[in-house]
Amino acid sequence: MRDDAYKILVIDDESDIIEFLTYNLKKEGYEIFSALNGREGIELARKHNPHLILLDIMMPEMDGIETCEKLRALPKLNKTIIAFLTARGEDYSQIAGFEAGGDDYITKPVKPKVLVSRIRALLKRYGKYTLEPDSQEQAGKIKRGNLVIDREKYIVSVNNRDLVLPKKEFELLLLISSKPGKVFTRDDIFSQVWGDDVIVGDRTIDVHIRKLREKIGDEHISTVKGVGYKFKE
Numbered sequence: 001m002r003d004d005a006y007k008i009l010v011i012d013d014e015s016d017i018i019e020f021l022t023y024n025l026k027k028e029g030y031e032i033f034s035a036l037n038g039r040e041g042i043e044l045a046r047k048h049n050p051h052l053i054l055l056d057i058m059m060p061e062m063d064g065i066e067t068c069e070k071l072r073a074l075p076k077l078n079k080t081i082i083a084f085l086t087a088r089g090e091d092y093s094q095i096a097g098f099e100a101g102g103d104d105y106i107t108k109p110v111k112p113k114v115l116v117s118r119i120r121a122l123l124k125r126y127g128k129y130t131l132e133p134d135s136q137e138q139a140g141k142i143k144r145g146n147l148v149i150d151r152e153k154y155i156v157s158v159n160n161r162d163l164v165l166p167k168k169e170f171e172l173l174l175l176i177s178s179k180p181g182k183v184f185t186r187d188d189i190f191s192q193v194w195g196d197d198v199i200v201g202d203r204t205i206d207v208h209i210r211k212l213r214e215k216i217g218d219e220h221i222s223t224v225k226g227v228g229y230k231f232k233e
Contacts, residue, residue, distance in 0.1 A: 006123055007048055010034045011041035011067065012056040012085060017108065021054060024112045025119065038067030045071055045080070052081045052122060054106070057097070065100045072101035072166050078154035079167075081122050098204050099211075101166040103194070125195055144177050144231070147216060158216050165215065168193060172208050176221065176231040185228040205229075 008030050010021050018034045025032050033048055035041035038059060045053065053071065057064035064084055071077055083104040084097050097105065103125075106118055140152040148157040154170050156163045165173065171193045176184050189205055209229060213221055222230050 005029055005031045006052065007031045007033065007050040008119070009041060009044055009048065009050040009053045011036075011038060011053065011059075011064075013037060013059045014056075017056070017085070021115070024115055028116055028119075030119075038062035038064070038070070041067060042070055042074075045077060046074065049076055050080055052083065052119065054083055054085055055102075056085045058087070065096055068097070068100040068102055075154065075164055078164075078170070081125065083118075083122060095203060095207060098168065099166075099207060101168065103167070121195070142174075142177060144180065145220070147177070147220065149174060149177060156216065163215055165212075169208050169212055169215075172205075173212055173216070176229055180231045183224050183228050183230045189228065 008025055010018050010025075010032060011034070012018050012021075013036055015036065018036070022032045022034060033044050033050065035044050039062060041053070041055070044050075055064045055068060055071075059067070062070075068082055068084075071080070071082065081103045082101060083106050084102050085106055085108055087108050104118075104122060106115070110118075140150060142149040142151070146159050150156070151174065154164065154167075156165055156170065156173065172189065175189065175192055176182075186205060194204075209221060209223075220231060222232055224230060
């Protein structure tokens with residue numbers, strides 16, 4: 001195993017699924033850890049700080065949505081990508097999954113080549129920032145009025161009060177605050193925050209904007225009807 005190998009944690013209550021995923025991903029050089037339930041998965045995530053987590057939704061005791069929420073509450077995992085594993089025909093809510101902090105969905109059963117391709121695409125986004133900070137923001141912080149956004153620690157300060165936002169809320173705020181006054185269309189936001197390979201519903205952005213406004217105040221984000229959103233100081 002290479003020292004620089006990406007670390008992937010698989011959380012699924014079916015041992016045959018874990019075996020399938022582990023076998024195919026280890027062949028690609030990834031370092032794999034696995035857990036049969038959410039609680040064990042959270043402990044492994046604390047210990048190993050994986051780059052990506054594959055998380056089953058339908059699990060006994062603690063389902064994937066609750067597990068994801070608890071994982072996202074750990075500051076050290078703010079950059080970790082979480083992809084839900086879902087069975088075909090399974091009744092789940094994408095909105096609930098994305099609100100919990102999920103980044104993508106992978107449908108089971110999945111062919112090995114498709115699995116590897118999806119994982120590669122997701123890992124390309126690990127630690128990726130779409131911003132081009134000016135010289136005053138090279139230290140890793142963006143100051144916008146009463147807001148201070150720390151890109152490295154994933155912390156937002158509002159009037160000197162620190163907030164730890166879910167990953168997608170943070171990345172959405174980071175994007176639109178990068179150029180105050182610029183209108184970011186829905187397509188811009190989908191592409192730069194969720195990625196072109198991820199399909200999400202129209203309400204997903206609205207939900208994240210609403211939650212941001214509740215936390216940082218209504219005055220910072222304006223809606224441009226029929227177009228998108230912009231940040232104002």
